[in-house]
Amino acid sequence: MYAMEILEEKRLCNIGSYEERLREFDWAIAEKEMGWGRGDPLNIGWHLTDRICRLGLAKKPALLWEGSDGRERTYTFGDLRLLSNAVAAALSRLGLRPSERVCLFLDRVPELYIAFIGILKMGGIVQPLFSAFGEESLLTRLLDAGTAAVLTQKKHLPKLRRIRAKLPALRTVVVVDAEGFALRDGEVGLDLDSEPRPERFPIFPATAETPSILHYTSGTTGQPKGAQHVHRSLVSQYLTAKWVLDLRSDDVYWCNADPGWVTGTSYGIIGPWSNGITQAVLDSGFGADRWYGFIERRRISVWYSAPTAIRLLMREGTETAKRHDLSSLRHLASVGEPLNPEAVHWSREAFGLPFHDTYWQTETGCIVISNYPGMPVKPGSMGKPFPGITAAVLDPTTLEPHEERGRVGVIGLRPGWPSMIRGYWNNPDGYAKKFTNGWYLTGDRATVDADGYFWFVGRDDDVINTGGHLVGPFEVESALLEHPAVAESAVVAKPDPVNMEVVKAFVALKPGFTPGPDLELEIMNFVRKRLSPIAMPQEIAFVASLPRNRSGKIVRRVLRALEWGEPVGDLSTLMED
Amino acid sequence: MDELKKTILDYVRREYLEEGDERELKTDTPLITGGIVDSFSMVSLKRFLERKYAVKIPDADATPEAFNTVDSIVELVERFKAVEV
Numbered sequence: 001m002y003a004m005e006i007l008e009e010k011r012l013c014n015i016g017s018y019e020e021r022l023r024e025f026d027w028a029i030a031e032k033e034m035g036w037g038r039g040d041p042l043n044i045g046w047h048l049t050d051r052i053c054r055l056g057l058a059k060k061p062a063l064l065w066e067g068s069d070g071r072e073r074t075y076t077f078g079d080l081r082l083l084s085n086a087v088a089a090a091l092s093r094l095g096l097r098p099s100e101r102v103c104l105f106l107d108r109v110p111e112l113y114i115a116f117i118g119i120l121k122m123g124g125i126v127q128p129l130f131s132a133f134g135e136e137s138l139l140t141r142l143l144d145a146g147t148a149a150v151l152t153q154k155k156h157l158p159k160l161r162r163i164r165a166k167l168p169a170l171r172t173v174v175v176v177d178a179e180g181f182a183l184r185d186g187e188v189g190l191d192l193d194s195e196p197r198p199e200r201f202p203i204f205p206a207t208a209e210t211p212s213i214l215h216y217t218s219g220t221t222g223q224p225k226g227a228q229h230v231h232r233s234l235v236s237q238y239l240t241a242k243w244v245l246d247l248r249s250d251d252v253y254w255c256n257a258d259p260g261w262v263t264g265t266s267y268g269i270i271g272p273w274s275n276g277i278t279q280a281v282l283d284s285g286f287g288a289d290r291w292y293g294f295i296e297r298r299r300i301s302v303w304y305s306a307p308t309a310i311r312l313l314m315r316e317g318t319e320t321a322k323r324h325d326l327s328s329l330r331h332l333a334s335v336g337e338p339l340n341p342e343a344v345h346w347s348r349e350a351f352g353l354p355f356h357d358t359y360w361q362t363e364t365g366c367i368v369i370s371n372y373p374g375m376p377v378k379p380g381s382m383g384k385p386f387p388g389i390t391a392a393v394l395d396p397t398t399l400e401p402h403e404e405r406g407r408v409g410v411i412g413l414r415p416g417w418p419s420m421i422r423g424y425w426n427n428p429d430g431y432a433k434k435f436t437n438g439w440y441l442t443g444d445r446a447t448v449d450a451d452g453y454f455w456f457v458g459r460d461d462d463v464i465n466t467g468g469h470l471v472g473p474f475e476v477e478s479a480l481l482e483h484p485a486v487a488e489s490a491v492v493a494k495p496d497p498v499n500m501e502v503v504k505a506f507v508a509l510k511p512g513f514t515p516g517p518d519l520e521l522e523i524m525n526f527v528r529k530r531l532s533p534i535a536m537p538q539e540i541a542f543v544a545s546l547p548r549n550r551s552g553k554i555v556r557r558v559l560r561a562l563e564w565g566e567p568v569g570d571l572s573t574l575m576e577d
Numbered sequence: 578m579d580e581l582k583k584t585i586l587d588y589v590r591r592e593y594l595e596e597g598d599e600r601e602l603k604t605d606t607p608l609i610t611g612g613i614v615d616s617f618s619m620v621s622l623k624r625f626l627e628r629k630y631a632v633k634i635p636d637a638d639a640t641p642e643a644f645n646t647v648d649s650i651v652e653l654v655e656r657f658k659a660v661e662v
Contacts, residue, residue, distance in 0.1 A: 068611045107612065132615065158596040286641050287610040312616065315640060467617070498616075517628050524621045525592060533617035 013373035015243040025387035030239035045120035049081035082197035087118025098123025100148040108283035123204030130260030136530040208232035217362040218472030226425030233419035236366035241271025288316040292324040306336040308467035336468020338456040341379035365419025390414035412439030485513040492560040505537035515542030
């Protein structure tokens with residue numbers, strides 16, 4: 001970006017001077033703006049609706065929604081307040097109690113956004129799950145959380161019915177579009193259009209440390225872990241949405257992420273609405289013309305997207321973009337995986353604006369490293385730590401910070417910012433392992449340059465980042481083993497030009513099964529239906545056996561290195577066939 | 578409806594439409610923008626087409642637009658079937 005443009009942007013943007021913010025930073029800035037004092041009750045649900053209405057914004061559009069079939073709905077902040085009261089009252093009537101886990105297993109329909117707030121208002125813990133999850137993924141997460149209720153749509157009900165007998169804690173399934181549909185025992189309908197909308201609901205007096213949201217995230221070993229957020233996360237999400245995404249009162253904001261993932265809640269619900277910002281939601285799959293048409297029609301001004309989506313748009317060329325009037329756009333940001341320099345250059349060409357890369361994780365709850373408005377974007381870099389976040393590159397062996405520019409290490413963060421998770425559900429040991437020497441270990445590797453910009457290098461473990469979603473190899477390997485033909489398997493990341501990485505499986509078959517393309521497709525579909533399309537191996541290599549160390553453990557690193565064309569390292573500890 | 582369309586339509590209905598999804602699936606129903614097939618699942622659909630019709634669809638042509646309806650998929654398959662011949 002040119003110097004004059006940067007100066008102008010710095011003058012106008014919310015963060016102003018990054019350097020000054022660094023010097024003078026205190027999370028109390030956000031708390032004061034939010035009108036919250038430490039020790040006061042703090043309920044995210046109240047802050048997103050009742051507080052915004054008290055500020056005189058009850059009639060302002062909060063949600064501009066479009067479905068894949070072209071249906072449109074608009075909800076004001078006043079509507080959100082009353083409708084979330086209605087959900088909170090209905091769930092209380094059904095016997096749901098504060099601190100119980102209530103799962104949202106919904107497409108991006110308005111009920112998802114409204115129920116998210118309603119659950120928080122009655123003191124429940126929201127457990128959002130991606131609606132494309134298969135029954136195995138669903139079962140694992142509902143069982144671990146001891147989920148008491150699930151809100152869903154009739155199209156997803158068969159999956160739940162098939163696993164319900166294995167879920168003793170699940171008392172109620174609430175179907176939001178049940179009209180004319182035969183429900184069974186333990187299932188109830190909730191039609192928000194006809195539900196009474198109480199003017200007042202006794203909002204649960206949560207405190208800063210009261211659990212709020214449980215997001216499941218994948219690790220290298222074991223099943224996915226429930227990252228436990230608390231209501232105080234709001235402080236970080238409010239301020240980062242304002243300073244990094246630069247949200248202003250007249251913006252129309254669009255976040256592509258599904259609330260089944262943390263971006264879709266931190267910045268697809270909490271960040272914008274706590275700032276009283278209008279957001280648009282498109283419940284539709286990818287389509288370049290569809291997306292550009294949405295931006296044009298809704299006059300989107302701030303767009304938070306992901307590298308995979310940007311690379312898919314790049315494949316369509318700038319001509320497709322130029323067929324639409326996209327002049328409403330003024331700030332672009334990206335999250336999920338590293339944004340390659342070509343994508344930044346391309347976005348300047350297509351939209352006249354660069355995408356600003358942002359970095360964070362489910363565990364951090366908010367953006368922790370970013371390129372900021374008013375600061376030169378270094379294409380390909382993650383940017384600099386958010387004021388109030390202490391980030392360092394740690395020596396991979398000692399896990400102590402090193403100052404050497406350009407040397408690769410693990411990104412460590414000093415705990416203490418408001419939205420850091422407070423634990424993994426039912427897994428205190430897993431949480432404790434994430435900390436060493438007073439640093440939270442992100443598991444991501446990076447370097448820092450002479451200007452203090454961070455540059456992503458890769459994961460420090462076997463977790464696969466595909467299209468911005470983390471997939472744990474263990475979960476996929478477990479699903480593969482349930483297929484009758486599979487004797488053993490190993491799952492690794494394979495490089496991919498669009499998704500950065502995709503899932504690749506190495507499979508040894510049981511005697512009597514013959515490898516071939518038909519079996520490969522059968523196994524791919526088997527995993528897709530049991531887990532999710534994201535976890536489906538995009539390629540399967542049939543092998544006679546898998547590399548193991550002398551204690552018999554499968555050594556994924558060898559397979560991964562071969563996929564990436566990297567040195568396989570020390571092979572002396574491997575068993576010989 | 579010709580055999581090619583019917584086979585692909587049946588496959589999509591069987592493999593990708595959720596059991597409780599009551600949407601009527603026609604040859605012009607949006608699959609990708611309609612949320613029935615996502616970009617990850619497209620890979621398995623492409624694999625099916627390549628196996629079934631003995632064609633090779635280059636990745637550059639396997640775009641979300643080309644896979645958005647059964648009609649556009651049929652067009653794609655026929656284009657590459659012709660190339661194979």
